[in-house]
Amino acid sequence: MNGINKITDRIAAETQGEINAVRAEAEAKCREIIASYEKQAQDEYERLIMEGTEDGALQTERLKKAAVMEAKKSVLTMKQEAVDKVLEASVKRICDMPEERYITFLAKLASEAAFTGTEEVIFNRRDCKSGTARAVVAKANELLKKRGILPKLTVSSENGSFSGGIIVKQGDIEVNCCVETLVEMSRDRLAAEIAGALFDE
Structure with missing residues (x-):
């Protein structure tokens, strides 16, 4: 299926603008989540210090870890959504080619x-x-x-x-060469390439 690989590779390259926009959105969202959790952690730390509580540092560390985990989950979701968008665009572009x-x-x-x-x-x-x-x-x-x-x-x-x-x-034997199926069969390879282009992996 070299033909479909070449076409999907070219389509992935043509969607660089979309990729850059999604990457910028993902990075901004991560910064926003981390900043929000760091502020919460700092506020909680200051409150605990003022009360003379010794476990302020521990609570701060927990909040920071929660922020990092939340950011990672958000990035993972955004990566999957970005990959899905590019693959959907690939199907549409193949179907709409001259x-x-x-x-x-x-x-x-x-x-x-x-x-x-x-x-x-x-x-x-x-x-x-x-x-x-x-x-x-x-x-x-x-x-x-x-x-x-x-x-x-x-x-x-x-x-x-x-x-x-x-x-x-x-007869009863079918070879499925639908565009959706061909793109889906290439999903793992394309997803890795798209994620690499989106997130510098």
Whole structure:
């Protein structure tokens, strides 16, 4: 699936502006949380000192630890939300790419997923109505022919309920090449790269 890796890598690179905005928001939120807890800790410390309580330092330390833990939890949540946003944007950008590129991309997926060359290819309703489905199958059959595989892929009468991509089906066997599925399969690798770009990890 080198094609999807290249596309998702390029999309991740194109979303650098979004990444920078999320990073700035995360850093500001962390500073705000830590500052809030440090002020609480300092206020509590001063109150305890004024009362002559010896455990003021211990209470302050507890509050500081709580602040750090809260900040870490907030950062983790923000990281996950940022990764989810970038992956959602990746799906949308792949589905909205220029028609010729989209057709070439899907044709390559179909030809790579085909085993016998006689499979049917399931598309979403949009791609069937627009004529994209027929163009993809025609191009995929050309690719199969070049590889010496019987070029008899057909457009399925069935429509899928996915944003973009295809499902290649032969009897009960399906190869899911929906865009959402391909991006999700790359989630761990992409999440690490996106988090690294967002948070300098």
